[in-house]
Amino acid sequence: MSMVQAILLKNGRIIDPANKLDKKGSLLVEKGRITAVFTARQKTGPLPKKLFSIDLQGKWVVPGLIDMHVHLREPGEEHKETIESGTLAAAAGGFTAVACMPNTIPVNDCQSVTRLILEKAASASARVYPVGAISKGSHGKILAEFGEMKQAGAVALTDDGKPVTDSQLLRRALEYASNHKMLVISHSEDSGLSRNGAMNEGFISTSMGLNGIPHIAEEIMVYRDLALADYTGCHLHLAHISTRESINLIRQAKKNGVPVSAETAPHYFTLTEEAVKGYNTNAKMNPPLRTPKDRAAIIKAIQDGTIDAIATDHAPHSVLEKDIEFDQAANGIIGLETAVPLTLALFRKGHIDASRLVQLLSSNPARILGVEGGSLGIGAEADIAVIDPELHFVLQEQDILSKGKNSPFIGARLQGKAVLTLCGGRITHNLLSP
């Protein structure tokens, strides 16, 4: 099937905000690129003879989704995930590209690690954009070699997993990254306030006897990060925003023209700290799940543009790190295979329209990372996701392609799923009957 040179995606709803398109139509893919887009009223032009034609009545045809925040765990923690398994999960979730965080073992803080990742990614099921470390070893002391990592293929920089506590270092990182036109991503957390914390601080943490992480641990650093972006004039991207006051700060900063963008993750607009009850380690992540007020503020920010992108913070772990005592368990949940149904829930509840959904999951991440994709324009690489917004399913552990099964949504009834994914014209995921 993937040998076919030409594919016609017929009669789907083509949603392509980058080209201001949301119409029923067909899309022709030849030799890995999009060569024609016909809306339903237009006549299809001359079609190639050897054509693999797929009827997509009732389905959405959107630019391949781009997850700008995933942990692929390779090199170093291949028992949790590999580039191969992680990109298989990505493809199954409708993603055609992922940006992988540098907190591997060793840390991706130099060109040789970046090259290793890209070599492994050559045969992967999605494009892989390595994100390099801000500091050597992510120790927060000395700048890593941004230029060499960029030459090797890194697209952005972060010490994600660890906040950059030294404000001067983050300032220098922003300044120096501008020489290399690289995006800096901040994991905003005051590590003093969050020390030993296992969940959001509040009544639930108190009643469960767990150390809390107060929401101000995020907000204090968001404020600092915004001040640094404003002062340096360098673009800063804020990762996994989870609290109401962070949203207020970012919204105000954007009004003031601070060069900042921000992402949140599906769990922050879907769940609250309630999910932790019963010591559920699959609801343990950092930043932690917050309160209903925070969740409402995140949804509002997704609507009004304060939040630019939805990224999953896909963080696979094995049972060794998760099926243990709560305070000992690792932070993080998988997200690639549930992002589409969870974000579609926002669409079904009327919080966002279909174009906004595509912006959040595809065109905005492409723009922020400065990578190709996020568009169905003629001539573009055929990175395409086909979503069935009506498909109902119960998430089953055995259906998860990621090596990590650490999802709080296992057993949940979900609606909407990627049913076909093309990456560079190659079919990387297909649930449609041939």
Added chain:
Amino acid sequence: MSSEYLFAHKHILGLDHLSVPDIELILNTAESFKEISTRAIKKVPVLRGKTVVTLFFEPSTRTRLSFDIAAKRMSADTFSISASTSSTTKGETLADTARNIEAMMPDILIMRHPSSGACHYLAKHIRTSVINAGDGTHEHPSQGLLDLMTVKEHKGEISGLKIAIIGDISHSRVAHSDIIGFSKMGAHVFVSGPATLIPKKIERLGATVCTTMAEAVSDADVVMPLRIQTERQNDPLIPSFREYATFFGINRQVLQTARPGALLMHPGPINRGVELAPDVADSAQSVILDQVTNGVAIRMALMYLVLGGK
């Protein structure tokens, strides 16, 4: 038992999942078992042939001995395992440790563990009855119950009493179980201590937070200072023990502001001269050793009830 009420819990994980009738049944059962410990021959055949394992991942003298004595007075066979959590870093998970113990067919597994929720975790993984002997900073249900029993014994009624708990509320599983237990039974719980040691939203658990100790202790029927845990001193929580003793230590003057005949309680072990002045610890108002005596009866009752009360 005379009570018709059926005890439906296989595990005792905390006071939060026990109802008022559950607690009353436990207290009444313990009251009836207490006499056994005063006999010349301190043994009844109630749990003969049953196996009780205590698995302690934290040091304990009193609680462990109390469970052990309680089980033996009921004729159960008891086995103690002192484990260190470092053995889990060597490879064996808590679930594996528990499954191995379970494979030897014990009837009750009593565990103390430094992680909050560790007993809940255990109860999910094994079929044996689990009794929580203290999990992290979460709960210590048998201590909470023996405190209820001691107060009921001395005051007749728990409902309507003012209970003052002073000290490190954040890290005290005893405080958590006591706040839940006394509130459930209709008492009014007041807590005070350095604000660094009062957890967020503790009032929603049923406690009134007082910024001064005087407010909490004034007219209290029960005054309970908590142990300041020396191992917590790496965090910037209190400046020194001396300053703590000055502002939050219970001495005779402070105790005099409580209601006449107020009970002085302490979950032990006491840091004499820190949270409690030595002369008050040994005063007539002190029921600290009654707590210890009642602990055996409560633990006998818990083991009896989780095995079906037969």
